[in-house]
Amino acid sequence: MNEKLIFTNLVGDAVDTLVAEAGAPRTFVLVDVNTAQYVLPVLTAQSKAVADATVITVKSGDINKNLDSLQTIWRSLHDAGATRSDIIICVGGGVVTDIGGFAAVTFKRGMRVINVPTTLLGAVDASVGGKTGINFNGCKNELGAFSEPLAAVISTGFFNTLPQQELLSGYAEMLKHALLESPEELAALMRYSVVYPIFDADRLLDLLRRSVATKQRIVEADFADRGTRRALNLGHTVGHAFEALAMKRHSPIPHGYAVAWGCVVALILSHLRLGFPSDTLHTFASYVHTNYGAFAFTCDDYPELIEYMRQDKKNDSPDRIAFTLLSAVGQPQINTVVEKSDIESAFDIYRDMTHS
């Protein structure tokens, strides 16, 4: 992995150093309408590279992570005469880094990218690992490419103003990484409160550094996502099904909440199939219940949830449901094929644990 990860709350200095080292003739900054308003003025004051850059703005939200926004970026780069030697600094959450990364890797076969994630979810997940993309024809991330950014500047200073729900959503991915790493990391995260009364930015930066290191280790071993990288899918097979059902009910849920709940179901399945220890399962489930509440569903929803899982693009064949499970904290078992009856039992246990 060649991506440089810089953990600092002096973001402007870090960006200027990176741009100077890269020797780029010109710099572009990609923002969405939110980061244009709240973050860009701060960065412009802190960084010469940002102040001198050509700014490209796209609409915010996952609904705008589409071909229209991508064409807006391509056209802006074209009109400004951008070259392969230039740099794009993507300032925003996962939508901005995903679409900006995709625009960059496809413009003249590859401009260089610096990511400045402004959300916890972006910091822990979207800006590291080289996955870029857009939604297409109603499917999430249907188009995209693998491409590593030159660097990501990861900070916690922009998180002060984030809604509590968004912080918790990002924290769920950190919990997932800790489950894949070790009991010590999991305990450290469960001791820390990301929302109450106010988070400790320096301590969070340290936890983030360790969490991102887990992701990096896994991505490094399997950049093109053909094998062991699927460990990062922990909690996502069930989580995506919860999201899809919630979307159909017209009451969407935050991605991170779905992941947290999905991790609980994955640990239940891990207990049933691989002997994952029940005390750890209960401690984790209780932490998630306290902080994230629970997903409400009945046994009438099981067939639909299972159908969503079948369609999950991570499955090579539509006829098997492969999960990432854990034999213990830090011991992922990818491609564990699970029977429908086990999934139904896990749903029963989840609903029993959460009284839903």
Added chain:
Amino acid sequence: MNEKLIFTNLVGDAVDTLVAEAGAPRTFVLVDVNTAQYVLPVLTAQSKAVADATVITVKSGDINKNLDSLQTIWRSLHDAGATRSDIIICVGGGVVTDIGGFAAVTFKRGMRVINVPTTLLGAVDASVGGKTGINFNGCKNELGAFSEPLAAVISTGFFNTLPQQELLSGYAEMLKHALLESPEELAALMRYSVVYPIFDADRLLDLLRRSVATKQRIVEADFADRGTRRALNLGHTVGHAFEALAMKRHSPIPHGYAVAWGCVVALILSHLRLGFPSDTLHTFASYVHTNYGAFAFTCDDYPELIEYMRQDKKNDSPDRIAFTLLSAVGQPQINTVVEKSDIESAFDIYRDMTHS
């Protein structure tokens, strides 16, 4: 480099073996309207994988190497439920392999590709080296990505029906490779006739194998095209300028012809600047003149041609013109910065040699 190159005139067998080895659940075939008519029926009879495949057809010609055709392919893949594990077989010239490769690398972050080039230019150039892309906003290959196909099945059996102009156009890229390789390769090519009275398919397959090996060696050393790969740009800086001027005059010239003429000018510059031997220059120039004729222009066209070269995207800065030149056959010198007065002298000499 992981791309498998298979030189054979038993194309169907090679494709079936590759698909079986790859273990792809499903196979797609991309053709344009020409290869749909002339090549697909032959391949369908020879190959079970092709016969069983879902066929996607795009319009032919460089003018259709655009976002509309790309969206057609993305939508067809989406509607057919294609997955990352599936394979696309691109059957056609450079347009089909360029756009098919780009569609594949961007669909679900990367399907696998087998290229079956059906033109000499495609065989020698477009299907090897991992450059994919489309034209955008009037610029050639403005959007694209680097991505290696799984394999290319290179044959000469489809060339029988190609127009002579198209064979010569592809042969020009082979001449370019020979200039980059060795005096022996250059002599072998100049002894062979690709068009008269009828080409020897087996001998051409052998020459092709050696020519592609040159390209592979250079690409391997610099996959992302940041340095030594620019050797492959030999003849293209001037060639692109000739193409642009011809286009403006509404009498477009084949790309390969422009490259052949561009190589002659590059050798003249190489002689002026790097002492490239004049006997080799004259032998080569005479071979090109006999087979390709010459580009007709006057000294009034010099400023415009030089301006086109300045705009060439291979230049990091708009203020210098960097050429790939040769100190001898097989000895490329990339990024040789040349003064305007040298270019004008080279044009004078070229026009004098060709009596234009």
